[in-house]
Amino acid sequence: MFAALADPTRRQLLDQLAAEGPLTATALAEHYPMSRQAVAKHITALAGAGLVVGERSGREVRYRVAGAGLGDAATWLADVETKWDRRLDALQRRFQE
Amino acid sequence: MLERHLFIPASPQHLWETLTDPASVSTWFGARVDWDLRPGGPARFVEDDGAVRKGRIDEVVTHQLLRFRWWPEVHGEDESSEVTYLLGPQGEGTELTITERPLPTGRPAGATTARTTSAAANWTPWDGRLVGVWGRVIAPVAIGTR
Numbered sequence: 001m002f003a004a005l006a007d008p009t010r011r012q013l014l015d016q017l018a019a020e021g022p023l024t025a026t027a028l029a030e031h032y033p034m035s036r037q038a039v040a041k042h043i044t045a046l047a048g049a050g051l052v053v054g055e056r057s058g059r060e061v062r063y064r065v066a067g068a069g070l071g072d073a074a075t076w077l078a079d080v081e082t083k084w085d086r087r088l089d090a091l092q093r094r095f096q097e
Numbered sequence: 098m099l100e101r102h103l104f105i106p107a108s109p110q111h112l113w114e115t116l117t118d119p120a121s122v123s124t125w126f127g128a129r130v131d132w133d134l135r136p137g138g139p140a141r142f143v144e145d146d147g148a149v150r151k152g153r154i155d156e157v158v159t160h161q162l163l164r165f166r167w168w169p170e171v172h173g174e175d176e177s178s179e180v181t182y183l184l185g186p187q188g189e190g191t192e193l194t195i196t197e198r199p200l201p202t203g204r205p206a207g208a209t210t211a212r213t214t215s216a217a218a219n220w221t222p223w224d225g226r227l228v229g230v231w232g233r234v235i236a237p238v239a240i241g242t243r
């Protein structure tokens with residue numbers, strides 16, 4: 001899962017989808033110096049990690065950020081991390097007596 | 098997307114109880130949980146601030162693995178994420194791995210180009226296991242011939 005976000009291009013794609021989504025692979029490719037196929041490969045990786053979802057609209061597929069609705073993937077992660085850090089702190093304290 | 102590892106100085110059995118028994122969960126989780134710990138079993142969480150989440154158990158291997166999905170009640174299941182607890186004995190205690198990742202919505206993503214293949218269009222119902230092989234299956238593949 002982290003591998004999907006390890007590539008900075010993918011993080012940029014996610015940010016873009018968060019800001020402007022849903023977008024087709026073609027629309028995304030217009031912003032980057034790479035082909036639609038290259039964008040498509042990144043989208044595939046992001047979809048495989050559950051970070052991006054495609055929705056068919058006629059003959060097009062438009063991609064949007066998965067998870068916290070149309071929100072920002074980074075915000076979702078930050079919120080989830082905060083919550084788990086709090087829980088796991090409390091869990092560990094339970095076993096410290 | 099989120100992954101945490103920690104060592105708990107307790108046996109897997111003891112840790113499992115703390116992770117799953119509702120009376121114990123309420124002492125550390127930040128929510129009260131009510132769940133039926135069997136695959137498909139329903140779950141309900143009421144967080145300390147009153148927010149309600151609903152969920153469903155996906156997989157249970159007692160003392161080893163719990164996998165469930167949950168979502169804020171107000172958003173509905175489309176905005177669900179999957180949580181995993183993985184327990185492994187380690188020395189005098191247990192190594193606990195926690196993960197949480199968003200789940201795709203119920204509709205499969207189409208093929209990566211506008212020329213959607215009929216194979217991709219027929220990937221229903223959404224099978225979580227296909228997500229793992231998604232990265233490899235970008236050409237039309239008849240279902241069942243992987």
